[in-house]
Amino acid sequence: MTGSLHVEGVSKVFRIYREKPSSIKQRLLSSRTRAEDFWALRDVSFAAEGGEALGLIGHNGSGKSTMLKIVAGILRPSAGVVRQRGRLAGLLELGAGFHPELTGKENVYLNASFLGLSRRDTEKVYDDIVAFAELEDFMGTAVKFYSSGMLVRLGFACAVHVDPEVILIDEVLAVGDEAFQARCLDRIRAFQREGRTIVLVTHALDLVRQFCTKAVMLDHGLVHATGDPDDVVREMRMTILKQHLEFAHEEGSKEIEITGTRLLNALGPVTGPLGPGDRLTLEVDLAVHAAVEDPVVSIALHDGTNNFVFGADTAQEGMSLGTLTAPTTLRFALGPLPFTSGKYWITVGVHSRDNQRTYHVQEQRCSFEVRRVEDRREQFYMPVTIEVAAP
Amino acid sequence: MRARLRELAAYREILINLVRKELKVKYTASVLGTIWSLLNPVVFLAVFWFVSKILRGGVQDYPVFLLSGLLAWNLFSVAISSGAQSVIVNANLVKKVYFPREILPLAAVGVALVDFVLQSAVFFALLLVFTYGFALDFLWLYPLAFVALIVLGTGIAFLVSALNVRYRDVQHLIGLGLIVWFWLTPIVYAPGTVADVLVERSQVYWNLYLLNPVAWVVMGFQGALYHSPDAAEVLAPISDRGLAAGLGTVILLGMLFLYLTWRLYFTRSGDFAEEL
Numbered sequence: 001m002t003g004s005l006h007v008e009g010v011s012k013v014f015r016i017y018r019e020k021p022s023s024i025k026q027r028l029l030s031s032r033t034r035a036e037d038f039w040a041l042r043d044v045s046f047a048a049e050g051g052e053a054l055g056l057i058g059h060n061g062s063g064k065s066t067m068l069k070i071v072a073g074i075l076r077p078s079a080g081v082v083r084q085r086g087r088l089a090g091l092l093e094l095g096a097g098f099h100p101e102l103t104g105k106e107n108v109y110l111n112a113s114f115l116g117l118s119r120r121d122t123e124k125v126y127d128d129i130v131a132f133a134e135l136e137d138f139m140g141t142a143v144k145f146y147s148s149g150m151l152v153r154l155g156f157a158c159a160v161h162v163d164p165e166v167i168l169i170d171e172v173l174a175v176g177d178e179a180f181q182a183r184c185l186d187r188i189r190a191f192q193r194e195g196r197t198i199v200l201v202t203h204a205l206d207l208v209r210q211f212c213t214k215a216v217m218l219d220h221g222l223v224h225a226t227g228d229p230d231d232v233v234r235e236m237r238m239t240i241l242k243q244h245l246e247f248a249h250e251e252g253s254k255e256i257e258i259t260g261t262r263l264l265n266a267l268g269p270v271t272g273p274l275g276p277g278d279r280l281t282l283e284v285d286l287a288v289h290a291a292v293e294d295p296v297v298s299i300a301l302h303d304g305t306n307n308f309v310f311g312a313d314t315a316q317e318g319m320s321l322g323t324l325t326a327p328t329t330l331r332f333a334l335g336p337l338p339f340t341s342g343k344y345w346i347t348v349g350v351h352s353r354d355n356q357r358t359y360h361v362q363e364q365r366c367s368f369e370v371r372r373v374e375d376r377r378e379q380f381y382m383p384v385t386i387e388v389a390a391p
Numbered sequence: 392m393r394a395r396l397r398e399l400a401a402y403r404e405i406l407i408n409l410v411r412k413e414l415k416v417k418y419t420a421s422v423l424g425t426i427w428s429l430l431n432p433v434v435f436l437a438v439f440w441f442v443s444k445i446l447r448g449g450v451q452d453y454p455v456f457l458l459s460g461l462l463a464w465n466l467f468s469v470a471i472s473s474g475a476q477s478v479i480v481n482a483n484l485v486k487k488v489y490f491p492r493e494i495l496p497l498a499a500v501g502v503a504l505v506d507f508v509l510q511s512a513v514f515f516a517l518l519l520v521f522t523y524g525f526a527l528d529f530l531w532l533y534p535l536a537f538v539a540l541i542v543l544g545t546g547i548a549f550l551v552s553a554l555n556v557r558y559r560d561v562q563h564l565i566g567l568g569l570i571v572w573f574w575l576t577p578i579v580y581a582p583g584t585v586a587d588v589l590v591e592r593s594q595v596y597w598n599l600y601l602l603n604p605v606a607w608v609v610m611g612f613q614g615a616l617y618h619s620p621d622a623a624e625v626l627a628p629i630s631d632r633g634l635a636a637g638l639g640t641v642i643l644l645g646m647l648f649l650y651l652t653w654r655l656y657f658t659r660s661g662d663f664a665e666e667l
Contacts, residue, residue, distance in 0.1 A: 014665065069664070073489035076661035088489075096487030101416045110412060113404040114488045 003086025003197045004164025005071065010080035012041040012066055012221075040066045041221045045082070049213065050165075053188070053198040055208035055229055057236050058218035064201045067218065068092060071199065086165025086197070089115045091155060093170065098151065100144035101329050104135055107143050109160055115162040125161040129251035132183070133157035153180055159300045160187050167191065170201045185211070205233045250359035255292045256324060256350045260285035261347075261366050273371040276340045276381030280368065282332040284348055288324045290353075295321055295359060297330055300347040302364070309344070317354055338380045395657065398491055405490050409498035414505060436513050436608070450581055451619040455523055457615040460578040460609040462510050463536070467544045467605060468569050469503040474548030475562045477554045482667040492660035493653065496548040518616075526618035529631055535638045536611030542645035543604055549652035553659040556666050577604050582613070582627035604645065607637045 016036045041063045058064045069075040071082055072090040073101065092278040097114045098107045108129055112122040130136055133153040143151065169188075171172070188211065191198060200212060207217050208229050215232035217225040225235040263270040264281040274280065284297060298313030312332065314321060346368075349361035374376075417427075436458065443454040450456050477495040478485060485492065518524065555561040576587055589596040600606065610627045614634050617626060629637070 074486065074664045090489065093487045097484060099412055099416065106412070106415065110405075110408045113402075113408045114484075114490055116401065118404050119407075120592060 002303045003084065003088070004050055005054075005085075005166050005197050005199065006081075006083040007044060007046050007067075007071065008081050008083070009069070010044045010070060010077045010082060011039065011040055012063075012070060012075065013078045014038045014040055036132060039221050041070070041077075041218075044218065044221070044223050045080075046214075046216045046223070046226060048166075048197045048199060048279055050195040050197055051192060053192055053200060053212045055212035055215040055232075056199060056201045057203070057205065057208060057215060057232065058219065061220075062375045063220040063221040065092075065170060068168055068201050073170055084166055087116055087163065088166040088168065089159045089162050089164030090168040091159045091170065092168065095344055096155070097153070098143050101142055103142055104139040104146070104154060105131075108139075108154070111155070111158045112162055115159065115164070117162045121162075125163075129154075129161045132161065132187075136178075146352070149177060149180075156184055156261075160184075160191070164196065164249070166197045166199070168199045168201075170304050171203065203367065205236060209233050250360070250362045252350070252358045254360050255288070255290040256295055256359040257287045257289060258284060258348050258350065258360050258365070259287045259327075261346070262369055263366055270368055273369040274337060276338070276370060276372070276378075277336040277383060278370075279336060280334045282334065282346060282348075286324065286328045286330065286350065288327060291323055291325050292359065293323050294353050295324060295350050296353050296355075297321070298349045298351070299332055300349075302345045302347065304343045309339075336368060336381065336383050338382065339370040339388075340378050340381055341370055343367060343369045395491075399493060402491050406494050406497055406501065407573050408499040409494060410505065413502045414447040432647060433513050435512060436517060437571065440517065450625050451621045452523065454538075455518065455619070456581070456613060456617050457579060457627060458514055459612045460576075462507060462514060462633055463540055463609055463612045464573065464576065464578050465510070466503050466507040467540060467608075469506065470500040470571070471547050471551060472562075472565055472569065474499040474502065474544075475551040475565050476555050477548075477552050478663055479559075479667065485667055486664050491527075492663055493549070496552040496656070497545070499552075500548055502544050503544070504541070505570070525616070527620065529615050531615075532611050532631060532634055532638070533615035535635060535642070536608050536615060539604070539611065539638045539641040539645060540593060540608045542642055542649055543608065546645055546649035546652045549656040550648070553652070553656040556659070572603075572605065575600075575603055576609050577627070578609055581625040582606070582610050583624045586628050593636070601637075604641045607634070607641050610634060 010093065014037070016038050044063070044067060046054065056064050056067060059371060068090070069092065070077050071084070072088065073082075074092075076088075097111045099110065102110065105126075108126060109122050111121065112125075112129075113119075117125075131140055133150075133156075135150060135154060138146070138150065142156070146154070167188075188198060188200075192211075192213075200208070202208060212229045215225075215226070215229040216223060217232050217236050219239065224239070225232045260283075262283040264283065265274065265278055270280070282299060284299075286297070294317045296313050298311065298315075300308060301310040303309050312334075314330070344367060345364040346366050347361065347363045348365045350359040351357060351361070352359070439458060439461070440454040443457045474496040477499040478492070481495055484490075487493075545561055551561050551565055585600065589600055610629070611634055614626055614631060619625070627634070
């Protein structure tokens with residue numbers, strides 16, 4: 001029997017409370033409910049039949065994980081329906097359904113029962129699970145002593161041995177070592193051949209192109225593109241590039257406000273991709289609304305999968321701005337770029353020296369792209385000078 | 392509703408595993424391990440047995456009287472207070488794994504039930520050891536009182552655990568409420584005495600007192616187990632038929648209540664993952 005999954009017109013609204021009233025008193029006292037609606041998903045539809053692997057991609061906050069939680073039955077959709085045929089196994093988070101105090105063996109039974117397996121069925125596959133996870137020597141140990149790699153191996157081993165017709169995987173594969181990842185991928189391929197349905201949520205776009213027969217790209221809760229994985233991945237890469245000057249999130253008390261940023265290179269404002277080793281200057285305009293003593297201005301660089309790669313601030317550079325009273329522009333001159341390729345976002349923040357107060361932070365305030373020099377597969381750039389040593 | 396029951400049945404393995412987990416976790420990292428789960432009721436009963444021998448309270452064989460009601464009350468109060476916490480304590484599961492959420496309060500009731508069974512086994516053993524024995528004529532009240540207790544406890548556990556997710560006041564309210572409820576129930580004092588005192592003022596007071604369903608459950612257990620010579624004065628002035636009728640009413644109304652709270656729980660449970 002093969003499973004299938006149909007998602008039809010699913011929307012999800014979250015009510016965001018400024019301050020979540022969690023007691024009756026608070027609820028009675030706040031006559032105006034300060035709630036805002038946040039549409040995590042709007043009218044999302046897709047389908048995956050037996051033997052299909054569907055890749056769900058999108059930026060952080062695009063609604064991928066919410067979608068997967070709805071499919072898994074953890075969240076209830078505000079509108080629309082999810083119809084599924086066959087047993088569904090979700091691997092939404094590392095060691096979800098594991099209890100730290102229980103041993104590996106007990107957790108296998110507990111986890112398998114969450115995936116709908118009876119005790120007798122679990123006994124039949126128990127040895128396979130242990131062998132797949134390569135944890136023969138640790139099954140009597142409480143899982144609180146497990147490493148994250150061991151946890152993910154055990155979790156994945158359980159999920160793939162409960163004979164699921166539909167399997168949901170959310171980014172968890174990234175944790176295991178390469179050998180284990182390869183084994184998981186083999187297993188997923190075998191599932192595909194057996195006609196099972198797979199939904200994979202990931203930031204690893206290449207994985208989607210290799211594995212999936214279909215892809216859906218979500219953007220701010222809407223289906224942005226759907227269809228052939230190659231096309232959808234290309235579209236995803238395009239929108240990543242297009243997203244200039246769109247900061248994700250800001251906060252702070254705004255005694256000092258970041259009013260503008262400019263990226264400059266030797267030729268003036270940055271317009272296109274940069275090359276490895278280029279020098280980059282970031283100008284940050286600050287407006288002062290209230291005199292603040294000794295603020296610190298910091299920048300942080302994140303790569304395309306939101307890993308923090310570099311940070312700098314005025315305090316670290318031994319600089320004191322004194323008490324700011326008038327609009328000021330700071331210039332961060334960054335040395336030769338060590339990156340060889342990829343897209344980078346810059347977060348800019350102004351805060352007190354002890355970091356207790358945040359005046360203004362704009363995440364992903366601006367971005368730049370570095371393009372690899374053709375045919376050179378280097379990890380990073382390093383300035384080199386070569387000379388002939390004096391004889 | 393039938394489909395929901397079928398789904399619950401399909402996931403019963405989780406219920407068993409969760410109860411087992413709770414018991415395991417309770418005694419984990421202890422040398423004696425599960426022995427504690429037996430030792431606990433033994434010590435608990437031994438202490439109460441001897442302390443109540445000293446206290447007496449004007450009731451013959453006071454320990455028998457006290458424990459027949461107290462064990463039932465323990466099941467009831469533990470089921471409710473841990474039921475209220477059950478969803479919050481297992482937030483990690485609720486947010487990441489799908490399963491019928493009813494299982495959480497049911498597991499809380501299950502854990503309380505396991506304690507009850509162990510304690511009752513020790514209690515019965517003590518009854519035999521001290522040659523108190525059983526009054527076989529009234530023992531049939533026992534299953535009736537037990538069913539009433541479980542139905543009532545589960546219904547309330549559903550209600551409070553559903554509400555506690557959004558309003559954490561509930562768990563504090565339960566703490567206070569259970570204390571008041573405990574003293575409104577004839578556990579440490581004899582129902583016969585209360586009846587005398589209340590009826591002397593007015594029959595209405597005694598009738599009001601009997602509106603407490605747990606009083607019926609406790610009186611049922613006492614009627615089933617306590618049979619000392621002064622039973623006529625100690626026990627409630629209600630015939631065994633009367634007790635059975637009362638317990639039957641409690642069971643019927645309790646079933647209705649359980650159905651309603653289950654419905655409430657079920658509709659609310661869809662939002663648990665968001666609210667935690």
